[in-house]
Amino acid sequence: MQVTLDTLSAARDTSIALLDPNAAQQIPQGIERAMLASDKLPVVLAVILIIWLGLLFLLFRTDWKISRIEKRLNEGGDKA
Amino acid sequence: MTPTDRDSLMLPTRGKGYGIFTIFVATWLTVVICFGILGKISNLPILEHTARNLYFHVPMWFTLMLGWFVAAFHSLRYLMTRKRMHDVRAEQAALVATVFGVLGITTGIVWSRFTWYTGTNIWWNGDPRQVMVAVQLLISGAYFVLRGALEEDRLRARLAAAYALFATATMPFLTYVLPRRMESLHPGAEGNPAFSQMDIAPEMRWIFYASAIGFLMLGWWIYTLRVRFRAAEIRVTERSH
Numbered sequence: 111m112q113v114t115l116d117t118l119s120a121a122r123d124t125s126i127a128l129l130d131p132n133a134a135q136q137i138p139q140g141i142e143r144a145m146l147a148s149d150k151l152p153v154v155l156a157v158i159l160i161i162w163l164g165l166l167f168l169l170f171r172t173d174w175k176i177s178r179i180e181k182r183l184n185e186g187g188d189k190a
Numbered sequence: 191m192t193p194t195d196r197d198s199l200m201l202p203t204r205g206k207g208y209g210i211f212t213i214f215v216a217t218w219l220t221v222v223i224c225f226g227i228l229g230k231i232s233n234l235p236i237l238e239h240t241a242r243n244l245y246f247h248v249p250m251w252f253t254l255m256l257g258w259f260v261a262a263f264h265s266l267r268y269l270m271t272r273k274r275m276h277d278v279r280a281e282q283a284a285l286v287a288t289v290f291g292v293l294g295i296t297t298g299i300v301w302s303r304f305t306w307y308t309g310t311n312i313w314w315n316g317d318p319r320q321v322m323v324a325v326q327l328l329i330s331g332a333y334f335v336l337r338g339a340l341e342e343d344r345l346r347a348r349l350a351a352a353y354a355l356f357a358t359a360t361m362p363f364l365t366y367v368l369p370r371r372m373e374s375l376h377p378g379a380e381g382n383p384a385f386s387q388m389d390i391a392p393e394m395r396w397i398f399y400a401s402a403i404g405f406l407m408l409g410w411w412i413y414t415l416r417v418r419f420r421a422a423e424i425r426v427t428e429r430s431h
Contacts, residue, residue, distance in 0.1 A: 138308065145304040149238040153304045154227065157243045157297040161250070164293040168412065176419055179426050186429075 198273045199421045208414070215411050219404040225397045232391040240305045244390075245398055247301060249405035250294030251323075251365060256406055257287025258330075260413065262358035265351035275421070277347035280354055281337065282416040286409050288330040295323055306375060319369035319376045326364040329357045 138146050145152050226245040234241065260283035268276035298320060303313050314320070336353055340346035369376065390398065 142304065142308060146308060149233065150305065151239040153240045153301060154242045154246075156300050156304075157246050158223065160296050160300065161246055161293050164289060164296070165408075165412070168289050172416065172419055175423065179419075179423050182426050 198275050199278070199425055201275075201418060201421050204418070211407075212411055215404065215407040218400070219408055222397065222401045222404045226401060229397050230393045232394070236305060238305075240301055241394070243297065243301045244394065245401040247294060247297045248398070249402045250290045250297065252402050253290040253405050253409035254287045254294060255361065255365065257283050257290060257409060257413070258354075258358045258361045261287060261354050265354040265358075268347060268351045272344075274343075274347065274424075277351065278420050278424070279417055280351060282420055283413055284330065284333055284354060284357075285416060286413045288327065288334070290405075290409060291323065291327050291330060295320065295327065298323075302375060315375075317376070318372040318374050319365075322364040322369050326361055329360055329364075333357055 145156070222245065226242055229242075231239070231241045233239070261280045264276040264280035264283060267273070268280060299313055302315055302317065302320075307313075307315055333350065333353055337346055337350050340349060
């Protein structure tokens with residue numbers, strides 16, 4: 111469970127070191143079991159989904175605000 | 191509002207080139223995502239398929255950097271010319287930078303949690319780059335708090351521009367220089383340049399470059415879209431007064 115400074119310096123080559131080697135021996139539980147399946151491919155999916163959902167959020171917000179401008183323009187249509 | 195103020199918010203009509211650019215960006219990124227998922231990777235233990243996250247996590251930070259540089263450029267231009275359009279551009283560039291920053295840190299948290307921290311249940315691992323980038327995001331957040339706190343347009347634009355220059359000045363240090371001086375999960379902490387010949391397999395390198403360019407272009411598209419929207423919003427709001 112503990113991440114000591116020793117394991118951290120052992121983790122210099124981060125591509126092959128795991129910060130807690132004991133953890134790798136355990137059978138993954140719950141959400142980890144899903145994430146670690148098929149050589150951790152679901153982690154990539156999660157990362158892509160986060161980006162996609164974040165950009166969608168920005169898009170929806172902009173969409174909503176543009177609708178508000180359009181409404182204003184339609185209300186004051188004669189004056190414009 | 192004086193007539194010059196309104197004129198300075200006039201935008202050129204959306205040209206044909208812009209339409210082609212948006213289609214190009216959409217196609218480019220679609221291809222990059224396909225290659226990112228299907229392409230060959232050096233399947234290392236622990237990293238395994240998550241090496242592909244390089245294509246998606248790292249470009250977020252490149253876009254954050256570009257966003258803040260654009261924000262700083264227009265903030266400086268605002269202070270020099272006092273043209274409102276520069277204030278609008280700076281605000282939207284900062285917004286895009288911050289959104290990409292939040293996506294970057296979130297993807298980083300998920301990546302590390304299920305790669306190096308399996309079985310530990312550590313979500314926030316105190317990696318120096320993660321912590322410093324969080325500080326940078328707080329500095330970014332303060333920019334919008336500052337804007338939100340000021341009612342008077344000119345005062346807000348002036349103070350925000352000065353603050354944006356400060357926020358951009360801290361950005362390279364917090365995202366790039368300082369984290370590389372410390373032990374980190376991120377490459378480059380050993381004193382070598384990250385993405386050197388040894389850090390990235392040749393078959394991954396081109397997808398990574400293409401992805402970085404793709405997300406930078408996507409960021410630019412979103413930024414110009416937001417600028418068009420914001421300029422329109424200000425003009426509509428102020429006409430109705």
